[in-house]
Each structure stands twice: as structure tokens, then as C-alpha cells.
Amino acid sequence: xxxxxxxxxxxxxxxxxxxxxxxxxxxxxxxxxxxxxxxxxxxxxxxxxxxxxxxxxxxxxxxxxxxxxxxxxxxxxxxxxxxxxxxxxxxxxxxxxxxxxxxxxxxxxxxxxxxxxxxxxxxxxxxxxxxxxxxxxxxxxxxxxxxxxxxxxxxxxxxxxxxxxxxxxxxxxxxxxxxxxxxxxxxxxxxxxxxxxxxxxxxxxxxxxxxxxxxxxxxxxxxxxxxxxxxxxxxxxxxxxxxxxxxxxxxxxxxxxxxxxxxxxxxxx
Numbered sequence: 001x002x003x004x005x006x007x008x009x010x011x012x013x014x015x016x017x018x019x020x021x022x023x024x025x026x027x028x029x030x031x032x033x034x035x036x037x038x039x040x041x042x043x044x045x046x047x048x049x050x051x052x053x054x055x056x057x058x059x060x061x062x063x064x065x066x067x068x069x070x071x072x073x074x075x076x077x078x079x080x081x082x083x084x085x086x087x088x089x090x091x092x093x094x095x096x097x098x099x100x101x102x103x104x105x106x107x108x109x110x111x112x113x114x115x116x117x118x119x120x121x122x123x124x125x126x127x128x129x130x131x132x133x134x135x136x137x138x139x140x141x142x143x144x145x146x147x148x149x150x151x152x153x154x155x156x157x158x159x160x161x162x163x164x165x166x167x168x169x170x171x172x173x174x175x176x177x178x179x180x181x182x183x184x185x186x187x188x189x190x191x192x193x194x195x196x197x198x199x200x201x202x203x204x205x206x207x208x209x210x211x212x213x214x215x216x217x218x219x220x221x222x223x224x225x226x227x228x229x230x231x232x233x234x235x236x237x238x239x240x241x242x243x244x245x246x247x248x249x250x251x252x253x254x255x256x257x258x259x260x261x262x263x264x265x266x267x268x269x
Contacts (some may be wrong), residue, residue: 002231004267005205008065008200010056010218011044012131012182014236019253021205022057022129029056033267039183041065041203043196045153045188045222048073048113050132063206067110068178068222069199070190080189084194084203085111085150090174094154094189095141102166103159109141111148116141120139124157134152145217153190160184180222188222197229214264217251217259219243227260232260 009015016022030040042051043065051064063074074083098107106124109116113254115135117125125136156166167187171179178190216230219239224246227233235247236258243252
């Protein structure tokens with residue numbers, strides 16, 4: 001088996017358990033990997049502010065991949081390695097669709113390290129704030145969309161059945177975009193030509209590693225492309241069966257130390 005030289009890990013459902021915590025065993029395993037010279041890179045649909053506290057908790061300084069590949073940041077120099085925004089006309093159209101046809105769905109806009117909402121007291125905003133620790137900024141969407149240089153992600157949150165309906169409508173009208181459910185009640189919209197695997201390649205170019213020397217681990221549908229891209233793709237035990245089909249290995253769940261056990265098996269050999 002090829003020696004693993006870098007690890008790319010999803011966060012929700014992978015690095016953190018169902019209580020949204022990093023266990024001590026996982027923390028020690030990540031720190032051991034980095035002490036062996038194996039970069040541990042966090043890959044998520046989250047914004048930078050939702051990733052950096054975990055980076056500090058793990059005591060690592062690797063680059064981070066935000067918005068499922070739309071934004072890549074070098075944390076040591078605090079510089080942007082890669083950035084790709086949604087076309088403005090798509091953002092305008094999605095906002096109009098949600099506002100006119102899906103009044104019970106909350107829409108958030110993410111630009112660089114800004115999480116923009118129209119109503120900070122919305123229950124979905126409060127829930128997401130509790131999970132990620134990020135702080136929302138209140139703004140009028142029309143004004144923000146017209147003045148923002150880049151929108152990296154749109155997140156729509158609402159009842160599962162309504163999210164299903166919205167997904168079908170948006171996919172029909174925005175075929176070039178990357179639209180997927182990260183859970184039954186969350187619909188994520190990102191640029192179609194940005195992906196976790198493309199973002200990983202940006203980082204590999206810096207480290208001069210080959211994709212065959214990479215381990216990627218995740219638990220959801222938006223992780224499939226990086227599991228297929230990596231030399232070693234590992235699905236969490238809590239992943240859907242469809243995700244597991246695309247992995248080289250299936251480990252234990254995120255409440256059963258699946259990540260730390262995968263590091264022990266594949267990196268600490």
C-alpha cells in the first residue's frame with residue numbers, strides 16, 4: 001500500500017461526533033499524524049469561522065477547504081489559495097425563487113468569512129449558530145447581492161419535504177451549479193466548477209504530493225468526489241450506503257472513534 005502523506009477530513013459527521021465535539025482520542029490521533037509530518041486538512045461546506053476554532057482545538061496549521069471547495073485558505077499566511085463565487089444572476093434568481101415560492105424556507109448567503117442573513121432571530125439561524133459557532137451578519141439580500149464581490153455558498157434550511165421540492169426547482173433552473181442536500185433539512189448551493197477534489201488538488205500542488213498518497217474521509221454525499229479522488233477513500237460507518245459504495249474502506253461511525261481508528265490503521269503503520 002502507498003504511504004499516506006496527507007489526510008483530508010470532512011467535519012460534520014466525521015471529525016466531530018453527534019454532540020458536535022472532537023473526542024480526546026481523535027484529537028490525539030490528529031496531533032500524532034501532524035507530528036509525523038502528515039498534514040491533516042479540514043474539508044467542509046462550512047465558512048472559515050466555522051472551521052478555524054476546530055483548527056485551533058486540534059493545534060494544527062494546515063490549509064482549510066471551505067464551502068466544499070469554493071474557498072481554500074492558507075492558514076499560516078492567512079492568504080487565499082483559491083476562490084470561486086456563484087454567478088450573480090444565479091444568486092438573484094435563487095433568492096427570488098425562495099422568497100416568492102418557499103416562504104417557510106430560510107436562506108443564508110456566505111461570502112468569504114461573512115454569513116449573511118435577513119433575520120438573525122430565525123430558528124434555523126439560531127440552530128446553525130449553535131452547531132458551528134459562527135456569527136451571522138444582518139443585511140438586505142438585494143443590496144448585498146448587488147454589491148458583494150463573491151458569493152461562495154447559499155444555504156437553504158427548512159422542513160424536509162419543502163427542501164425536496166426546492167431542490168427539484170433549483171436543479172431545473174440552475175443546472176450548472178452544484179446543488180445537494182447535506183442533510184434532509186439543508187440544501188447547499190455552490191459553484192458547479194468547484195469541488196472538494198479540485199480544492200484538494202490545489203493543496204497537493206503546494207505540497208508536491210500525488211493523489212495516490214492522499215487519504216480522504218467523510219460521511220455524506222458531498223464527500224463522494226473526494227473519496228473517489230483520493231488514493232484511499234474512507235467512508236464513516238454512519239454514512240449512507242450510497243456513499244460507502246464509493247469508498248475503499250468503511251470505518252466505524254463518528255460516535256465510535258471511526259476517524260482515529262482510520263488514522264491508526266492507515267497512517268501510523
